Amino acid sequence: MSVTVKLPLLLRQFATGQQLVEVAGYSVTECLNNLTAQFPDMRRWLFTKQGEVATHVRLFINRKQASAAESLKDGDELIILLAVAGG
Amino acid sequence: MLTESDLVRYGRQILYPGFGVKGQRKLKQSHVVVAGLGGLGTTASVFLACAGVGHITIVDSDFVELSNLNRQILHWEQDIGETKALSAARKLAKLNPSVEVTPLFESITEDNVRGILRGAHAVIDGMDNFETRFILNSACVGAGIPFIHAGINGLLGEVTTIIPGKTPCFACIFPQAPPEGEAIPVFGVTPALMAALQVTETIKLLAGFGDLLAGKMLYFNGETMEFTAVDLVRNPECSVCGGLKR
Numbered sequence: 001m002s003v004t005v006k007l008p009l010l011l012r013q014f015a016t017g018q019q020l021v022e023v024a025g026y027s028v029t030e031c032l033n034n035l036t037a038q039f040p041d042m043r044r045w046l047f048t049k050q051g052e053v054a055t056h057v058r059l060f061i062n063r064k065q066a067s068a069a070e071s072l073k074d075g076d077e078l079i080i081l082l083a084v085a086g087g
Numbered sequence: 088m089l090t091e092s093d094l095v096r097y098g099r100q101i102l103y104p105g106f107g108v109k110g111q112r113k114l115k116q117s118h119v120v121v122a123g124l125g126g127l128g129t130t131a132s133v134f135l136a137c138a139g140v141g142h143i144t145i146v147d148s149d150f151v152e153l154s155n156l157n158r159q160i161l162h163w164e165q166d167i168g169e170t171k172a173l174s175a176a177r178k179l180a181k182l183n184p185s186v187e188v189t190p191l192f193e194s195i196t197e198d199n200v201r202g203i204l205r206g207a208h209a210v211i212d213g214m215d216n217f218e219t220r221f222i223l224n225s226a227c228v229g230a231g232i233p234f235i236h237a238g239i240n241g242l243l244g245e246v247t248t249i250i251p252g253k254t255p256c257f258a259c260i261f262p263q264a265p266p267e268g269e270a271i272p273v274f275g276v277t278p279a280l281m282a283a284l285q286v287t288e289t290i291k292l293l294a295g296f297g298d299l300l301a302g303k304m305l306y307f308n309g310e311t312m313e314f315t316a317v318d319l320v321r322n323p324e325c326s327v328c329g330g331l332k333r
Contacts, residue, residue, distance in 0.1 A: 060318075
């Protein structure tokens with residue numbers, strides 16, 4: 001059971017430049033935990049110190065906005081985007 | 088009413104099917120607020136003025152600095168030290184004297200936002216911080232004014248059109264502000280591109296044609312030249328718009 005995680009540009013540097021990473025996980029949170037276990041330097045961008053998914057992280061399952069609690073199916077695409085504040 | 092000069096000046100866009108003289112007249116009768124005169128707001132103001140939006144209010148509380156000039160196209164070297172509002176208003180008046188431009192040199196706060204937005208048909212987000220975006224969003228939702236959001240960082244950009252009562256609002260999308268640090272990296276082309284998309288949305292919204300990025304966020308990655316559109320969902324618990332009917 002794996003999903004394809006599409007990383008934003010900022011996070012690709014922590015995944016040896018990869019844009020797409022195959023990660024196991026039955027929920028978004030589990031998937032992100034597995035992702036950051038594989039690439040620990042990414043963790044501070046995705047999680048708060050309390051271990052919750054940070055609110056500036058935008059998650060989309062198959063291009064539809066999703067929350068960290070949602071479940072995943074084999075073959076789903078999980079897109080991670082980070083909010084951009086500049087103007 | 089459109090003048091003979093208007094028909095010539097805007098002739099090439101009047102030719103656009105579904106827009107025409109009727110669409111141009113709607114633009115002329117419209118009032119758009121551009122909140123912030125940085126990379127997004129300066130470019131957006133230029134295209135609003137070029138398109139013939141009748142009244143443009145431009146708001147910024149900063150002064151022009153040398154480090155602005157790689158992206159804030161209405162501010163030039165001679166304007167360093169000038170308020171951004173007046174620097175921009177002077178250029179817009181020369182670009183299209185038939186458009187009314189109201190420059191406001193002030194910070195947008197919870198106390199003055201309703202006055203600034205009064206009578207506006209749309210608000211363009213040219214801010215560089217989330218705090219003011221939240222203030223604008225709440226005021227737009229309260230007054231039923233569409234809010235055309237964009238944000239940028241480096242070669243990344245995002246844009247969406249928020250229509251109160253119909254689409255997720257800014258607070259649905261971002262319940263809390265992300266951490267904000269020091270100056271962010273940015274090439275001038277990123278806000279220019281996002282601002283052009285904001286004005287595209289504004290023209291369609293005001294004139295009433297085409298499809299909008301309503302309930303969708305369009306993301307741009309200039310390094311890989313990817314555009315990605317994703318569906319946004321409204322938060323029924325949203326403290327700003329949660330009570331509004333769809």
